[in-house]
Amino acid sequence: MRQQKAAQVTTNQPNRDIQYEGAGAANVNQNSSGAALTFDDVTMIFHSKGSERLKALDRVSFNVAPNEFVSIIGPSGCGKSTLLRLAAGLAKPAFGMVRMGDHAVTAPEKSVGMVFQQPLLLPWRSVIDNVLLPAEILRLKERGMRAEALRLLELAGLEKFKDGRTYNLSGGMQQRVAICRALIHDPSILLMDEPFGALDAITREDMSYTLLKIWQQRRKTVLFVTHSISEAVMLSDRIIILSQRPGTVREIIKVNLARPRAWEMEQTTDFQKLVLHLKGMLQSHGK
Amino acid sequence: MVNSAPSSQDNTADNIAHDQLPLAGSRILAIARAIIPPIFGMIIVLFAWQIIVWTGAWPLYVVPAPLDVAERVFSDATLYSGLRVTALEVIIGFGLAVCVGVPLAILVTTSRLLSSIFMPLILLTQSIPKVALAPVLVVALGYGLATQVTVVFLVCFFPLIVDTATGLRSASPDLLDMARQLSATRWQVLRKILFPGALPYILSGAKVAITLAVIGAVIGEFVGSSSGLGFQLLTATARFDGAKAFAAIVVLSAMSLVLYGIVGALEKILVPWHGRA
Numbered sequence: 001m002r003q004q005k006a007a008q009v010t011t012n013q014p015n016r017d018i019q020y021e022g023a024g025a026a027n028v029n030q031n032s033s034g035a036a037l038t039f040d041d042v043t044m045i046f047h048s049k050g051s052e053r054l055k056a057l058d059r060v061s062f063n064v065a066p067n068e069f070v071s072i073i074g075p076s077g078c079g080k081s082t083l084l085r086l087a088a089g090l091a092k093p094a095f096g097m098v099r100m101g102d103h104a105v106t107a108p109e110k111s112v113g114m115v116f117q118q119p120l121l122l123p124w125r126s127v128i129d130n131v132l133l134p135a136e137i138l139r140l141k142e143r144g145m146r147a148e149a150l151r152l153l154e155l156a157g158l159e160k161f162k163d164g165r166t167y168n169l170s171g172g173m174q175q176r177v178a179i180c181r182a183l184i185h186d187p188s189i190l191l192m193d194e195p196f197g198a199l200d201a202i203t204r205e206d207m208s209y210t211l212l213k214i215w216q217q218r219r220k221t222v223l224f225v226t227h228s229i230s231e232a233v234m235l236s237d238r239i240i241i242l243s244q245r246p247g248t249v250r251e252i253i254k255v256n257l258a259r260p261r262a263w264e265m266e267q268t269t270d271f272q273k274l275v276l277h278l279k280g281m282l283q284s285h286g287k
Numbered sequence: 288m289v290n291s292a293p294s295s296q297d298n299t300a301d302n303i304a305h306d307q308l309p310l311a312g313s314r315i316l317a318i319a320r321a322i323i324p325p326i327f328g329m330i331i332v333l334f335a336w337q338i339i340v341w342t343g344a345w346p347l348y349v350v351p352a353p354l355d356v357a358e359r360v361f362s363d364a365t366l367y368s369g370l371r372v373t374a375l376e377v378i379i380g381f382g383l384a385v386c387v388g389v390p391l392a393i394l395v396t397t398s399r400l401l402s403s404i405f406m407p408l409i410l411l412t413q414s415i416p417k418v419a420l421a422p423v424l425v426v427a428l429g430y431g432l433a434t435q436v437t438v439v440f441l442v443c444f445f446p447l448i449v450d451t452a453t454g455l456r457s458a459s460p461d462l463l464d465m466a467r468q469l470s471a472t473r474w475q476v477l478r479k480i481l482f483p484g485a486l487p488y489i490l491s492g493a494k495v496a497i498t499l500a501v502i503g504a505v506i507g508e509f510v511g512s513s514s515g516l517g518f519q520l521l522t523a524t525a526r527f528d529g530a531k532a533f534a535a536i537v538v539l540s541a542m543s544l545v546l547y548g549i550v551g552a553l554e555k556i557l558v559p560w561h562g563r564a
Contacts, residue, residue, distance in 0.1 A: 088468045108468045116461045123560030124483045133479065137471045167560050185469075193461075 035063035035099075036221040037087060037189055042096035043246075044082050055246035056082045059096070062240055062249055064189075067219040071232035073278065074242030074250075080225040083247070084191045087223060088112045100189065110138065113182030113220075115192040119174035121166040121181075128153065128162040131180045138185055145184065152180040155214050172203035176210060183218055192224045196231065205263075208234055212261055229278045233271060234261055241281050251281060348527035359534035365519060366531075366538050372515040374542060376432060376504040380439025381497055388444050389489060392451035393477065413445045418506055425511030435507030435515065442503035443496035447489070454488025455481050487561045490554040497550050501543040516542075 044057040056079040064070045072080050085091040086098050089109040098105040113134075121130045128149050135145040153159045156176040166174060175195060182190055195211075196204045208231055215222065226232050232239045233255055241250045255274060257265055265271050333353045339345070340352040347355075360366070391409075395402045421438055428434045458481055466476050508517030516535050523531035554561065 085464070088464070090464050090468055108470055110468070110470055112468055114461075114465050114468060116465075118459070118461070120459050120462045120465075122480070122483065124486075124558075134465075134469050136479065137466060137469045137475055165560065 034065070036066040036068070036101060037064040037223065038097075038099040039063070039083075039086075040097045040099065042086060042093045042098060044079065044086065044091070045094040057086075057093075058246035058248045060242075060247060060249055061096075062252060064221055064223060066221055069215065069222045069224065069235055069237045071224045071226055071236040071239045072242060073226055073229065073232050073239055073282070074247060075244045075282065076227075077245050078242045079245060079247035080242060081193050083242075084114075084193050084223060084225060087189065087191055088114060109189075110185075111188045113185070113187035113190045115175075115178050115182045115190070115195040117194045117197045119166075119171070119178040121174055121177055123165070123167050125166070126163050127158065127166055127169070127177055130166055130177055131184050133181060134185045140185060148186075149180065149184055152183055152214075152218075153177075155217055156180055156210060170203070171199055172207055175199065175207060179211065179214060183214070183220070188221060190220045190222045192222065194225050194227060197227060204228070204231070209261075209263065211235065216260055229275050229282070230266065233257075233274045233278070234266065239278065241278070253278070348529040351529035351533050355530040356533040356537060359530045360537050363531060363534060366516065366534060369514065369516040369519040369535065370538055370542060373501075373504050373508065373517065373539070376435040376439055376507065376515065377497075377500045377542075377546065379432075380436045380503065381443050381493075381500045383436070383440045384443035384447050384496060384500075385493065387440075388447035389451050392448045392455060393482075395448075396452050396455040397473065397477070409445070409448060412441065417442050417503060421506050421510040424507075430511050430513060434511045435504050438507035439500045439503040442499040446495040446499065447492045450488045450492025450495075451485055454485030457488065458484050487554075487558045490550065490558055490561075493550050494547060494554070497546045498543055501539060501546070505539065 039060050039062050042057055042060045043055070046054040046056055048054055060083070062070075072083060074080055082091065086093055087100075087105065087109075089098075089105045089107050089112075092106070100109060100111070122133065125133070128146070131149040131152060132142075132145055135142075135149075150159065150162065153162050156179065158173060158176055158180070161169060161173070166177060169177065179195070182192075196207045199207060212235060224232075224235060236255050239253045239255060241253070242248065243250045253274065257268070257270060336350075337353050340347070340350060391405065395405050395409075417438055420441065421434070424434045424437050428437060462480060463476065466480060471479075504515065505517035505520070508515040509521060512518045516539050520532050520535040520539075523529075523535060
């Protein structure tokens with residue numbers, strides 16, 4: 001009996017996907033003029049010491065629709081982090097153009113929130129004051145921001161620790177504070193550079209769902225660099241696969257799983273097909 | 288999922304509380320275990336020293352009896368007027384080194400031009416042995432406070448500026464990128480990220496500096512002073528008053544320990560996250 005029920009659930013899943021697919025597709029606007037972030041033929045070259053030149057990215061083009069969650073996956077050293085730095089305006093491409101909305105990114109971009117592999121919290125500040133750091137730098141009104149910081153911490157399940165010390169929190173909790181910090185100034189784009197890469201497997205999965213929950217509440221355009229295939233599939237609307245250095249776009253995969261995502265979806269054939277496909281792509285490339 | 292984290296935190300808090308109950312008694316034992324053996328060792332050494340003195344193997348002006356030294360430490364008022372002078376030299380010289388060294392380190396780390404102007408000079412002052420410099424300073428600054436304070440300043444200055452500069456350069460490049468992406472001003476970056484981040488380094492530099500400061504003050508007094516514990520030490524040995532010379536050394540060491548303890552306590556107050564973040 002129980003087995004039958006389980007089978008029913010799994011066969012039901014794809015049907016739900018189809019129902020939601022239409023809405024998802026409408027949400028994801030592929031038209032580049034309406035895109036939140038556009039990479040247009042971007043090539044990045046680093047000049048190292050001497051005359052040696054290192055091409056990190058080679059004619060990378062893609063766009064991210066408003067409120068879309070896009071993951072970037074690829075072998076180490078393929079220029080994933082460089083891509084995020086370009087989007088934040090912290091580096092300039094050698095050729096091509098990065099656009100945010102309808103303006104070219106030429107200088108550091110304030111309407112960006114950044115999350116790194118390490119939480120990089122300031123130990124001399126309380127949890128809530130860490131969240132408020134970007135607001136202070138941008139000189140936003142303190143009173144409103146404090147309330148917003150509290151709401152974000154609540155969303156991340158950390159309201160109890162708002163006045164606590166960051167070094168008393170676990171790694172996963174610290175990273176959740178870092179996510180709140182990245183969102184405090186209501187950026188239009190969230191750039192995440194392997195944010196869960198330093199966490200253990202169980203915490204990591206937990207963090208994915210926390211991130212999804214926060215994202216569900218505060219819809220943002222997200223560019224998410226990861227090494228984890230299942231993480232990319234579980235979180236993303238689309239996944240961009242980069243090749244080995246110099247990084248080029250090998251494939252852009254659409255993830256047609258229903259939202260909100262739930263961990264049971266990992267059992268669906270759609271999920272597993274995508275994971276297998278991505279594994280194949282990344283492995284065949286290694287050879 | 289989200290709620291699981293706070294509850295797990297509560298569990299760990301419970302565990303700590305449970306663990307501490309039986310610990311309360313054993314903690315006193317642990318402290319006793321840590322303190323009694325070294326005190327015992329010290330008593331043995333002092334006792335052996337006293338016995339050797341009683342046997343008369345060495346004359347008293349070379350090795351005074353520990354009991355005589357102790358008696359001098361508690362009764363000789365000149366030692367305490369000397370202590371006041373030496374402590375003043377140490378505190379002024381050290382304070383000046385902090386006031387000059389920390390801002391200079393900030394300047395040197397924020398500007399490449401200033402760094403190339405000042406760093407060679409700073410290294411040059413450090414390459415000069417301070418003991419060799421002291422007699423020259425006496426000629427320039429005369430007998431008195433100015434010479435000693437200058438020697439103290441010179442010995443304290445280098446560890447402070449080097450450690451402060453290291454601390455200012457220790458900030459995470461990612462964090463600085465984040466600040467840059469938010470168009471933070473230089474002042475904001477310094478005040479909100481760099482300086483507080485450098486505090487643990489500044490304080491460990493200060494710990495090294497404060498012990499060197501006492502040495503500097505004594506050297507300064509040896510070559511050009513008519514007061515202070517270094518001067519007392521010098522005159523006592525000249526008069527073959529071994530007990531007073533040793534008493535001066537004991538008071539100097541005690542002062543050094545107390546000053547080090549003060550900087551250490553300051554570190555605990557200012558940098559409670561040290562070693563944990």
